[in-house]
Amino acid sequence: MTTVRWETRVAAIASDVWDSCFTDVEGRWWYEALESSGLEDQFEFAYAVIEDRGVPVAIAPTFIMNVPMALVVPPGIARVMSIFPPLRYQRTLFIGSPCSDEGSIGMLAGYSLADFVLPLQDALSARAKARNVSMTVWKDFGELQKPAFDALSQARGLFPMVSFPGTLVTLPAGGFTAYLEGLKSRHRYRLKKKLKDGLAQGRVNVSVVQQPDEQALQALYGLFQQTYEKGKTKFEKLNIEFFRQIALKPQSHFILLTDDATGKLVAFMLCFQLGEKAINKFIGIDYSVGMQSHLYFQLWEQAVKWACSVGVTSLESGQTAYGAKREVGHQLVPLHCYCQHRNPLLHRVFGAVAKKITWISLDPELEQMS
CATH class of the missing domain: 3.40.630.30 (Gcn5-related N-acetyltransferase (GNAT))
Incomplete structure (x- = not known):
């Protein structure tokens, strides 16, 4: 039937x-x-x-x-x-x-x-x-x-x-500090060092926004394109209209890093909250800022802090950039x-x-x- x-x-x-x-x-x-x-x-x-x-x-x-x-x-x-x-x-x-x-x-x-x-x-x-x-x-x-x-x-x-x-991090109770304690010692040391070195390059301001305005969407889409072009695996090519449409959805949360001195957007991560699970879907990074700023790892820190603050217990991060994800404690999902x-x-x-x-x-x- x-x-x-x-x-x-x-x-x-x-x-x-x-x-x-x-x-x-x-x-x-x-x-x-x-x-x-x-x-x-x-x-x-x-x-x-x-x-x-x-x-x-x-x-x-x-x-x-x-x-x-x-x-x-x-x-x-x-x-x-x-x-x-x-x-x-x-x-x-x-x-x-x-x-x-x-x-x-x-x-x-x-x-x-x-x-x-x-x-x-x-x-x-x-x-x-x-x-x-x-x-x-x-x-x-x-x-x-x-x-x-x-x-x-x-x-x-x-x-x-x-x-x-796929890749997945299970978040323990206790916020970012508890997350750090759960990492392997060598990964914890490297992450803390990168975060410290990144801040030494210049302070960034953090915000988590929903439904960003058109000016912000234009800026983050430009960063997304930079990251897309650097990626080795390209299955689809998203346009700015997709970001306009997805930004309207209540599940969407944009984690933004802006340069403290200039106010310029230098990195973003788009996360979807689905109950106790969150999906880290897209990122964009201004690579002209320099590798010493470790913007990916600064983004990740803020993603974990945001996820813990809203009751998320697992954070999924997709199918690419495995080296960086290994450093922050992701497990592979066959x-x-x-x-x-x-x-x-x-x-x-x-x-x-x-x-x-x-x-x-x-x-x-x-x-x-x-």
Whole structure:
């Protein structure tokens, strides 16, 4: 009695269904912001609504994009693939979000992922054919969902693929001091030294704001672009309209560092508060200030202090910059993708390639954390 229907707008699904299905992860507010940001040149969004006897019980956000294979396969294999144009990019239908670190399907209490994976995969395969998509991918799902995906892979022939891991810090009671005490001694020493050295370069003022004005948005977007250009892994390219839209959401908190002497914004971090969990989603840094200021670590200090002040007990920080995150005590959160190519031959080729993908092949910095 399980059926799947497709909607292409957030508003086509009742808000109470969204709110009941998504509680402690990015939900309606997040997809509204993405949908309203003018990202159609990169993504085609749609939402699979799973119904049980005609009643909506789950929502699976999806998007279609052309994925450069060099982003996900080891460099040696990427060079071989680049010789063959059909293999350079794959038009892919993902379950998940282009900017979320862990895949999630929102569902009502009493249901589990195992209840939906088979009909949902069949609906994905039909949509992939209708939208001329080569591959379907369940993007970045965690260890708790592995039994459901093992059963799905056996039933429908999907192959698993290791993904960039997420990162997480558990915050103890007692604020920043207790957090410091929980770090390994060498990490605690280095962090305290960097914070001290950073302050010696010039004082910064700290503020945590919601709904920043247009002038502030322009400044922080400029810093975001600087950080984006320095990043090694680029999955999506966000525009300033996204920041305008996400700034309207009550879950969004911007941690701002401004130079005390000039009043200029030099760094920001955007965090989402979801109950006792917070997600450190985007940062921007003025690299002209100099590495000696250690702005990332000053931002992190303020993020921990803010999180502790609002009752947050876990702080998630995404899938990149592993070296810096290791220094401040992050743990890795294993994530996996589950894939199916419509072409049987290419399905076998990509399945063989997926077996060679490891954390180290994705990012050498992970060798120090694994």
